[in-house]
């Protein structure tokens with residue numbers, strides 16, 4: 001399984017997002033946007049205007065993580081702004097399947113995110129409707145938290161389920177990923193790793209990305 005690091009600009013300097021993208025361009029192929037609405041999660045970050053403003057400045061895949069209530073009411077704004085992938089939360093709407101279909105019908109990749117308290121079985125009936133699953137390894141809302149180990153059991157259960165169904169889609173983990181946790185997360189079956197603090201919280205984002213890839217390879221015997 002290839003290791004794909006998705007730096008989260010949540011941990012970057014909010015006054016210099018363009019510089020943050022430049023700092024990782026070439027070292028990764030994807031960047032993670034944490035959209036928070038102050039309702040689904042207590043924190044408030046940014047909306048589609050930021051994605052629109054940054055889109056011409058970068059060739060990276062824009063991976064948008066919507067931590068917002070009723071995402072079906074506004075997700076088209078994020079698609080229009082230039083999101084390549086959009087993840088919605090299972091807990092955020094009674095119309096999860098409809099919202100996933102809206103993303104796919106717009107020709108973008110649809111992701112389904114689950115909080116630590118949500119059983120992984122909740123995504124099983126929806127697997128045919130998703131292009132990737134985002135397993136939260138912390139409670140959403142803030143960067144800089146510690147990974148909750150029990151969430152990796154859900155990653156493993158999901159990877160098993162996918163294998164049984166002959167399905168090979170990415171499992172993205174998000175929260176508390178650093179050089180000590182990326183190996184266990186990869187061993188559990190994750191292949192995409194959001195990293196905020198571990199990339200932008202350091203003085204050298206490129207070196208930090210290399211260290212994460214190295215740690216993933218070292219702890220699981222391959223990349």
Ligand code: DX5
Nearest residue numbers: 008140141143144176196197
């Ligand atoms: C948390 C966000 C994460 C966050 C991860 O709600 O979804 O993407 O940026 O930050 P770190 O890597 O610092 O845990």
Ligand code: ZN
Nearest residue numbers: 034065174194
């Ligand atoms: Zn995120």
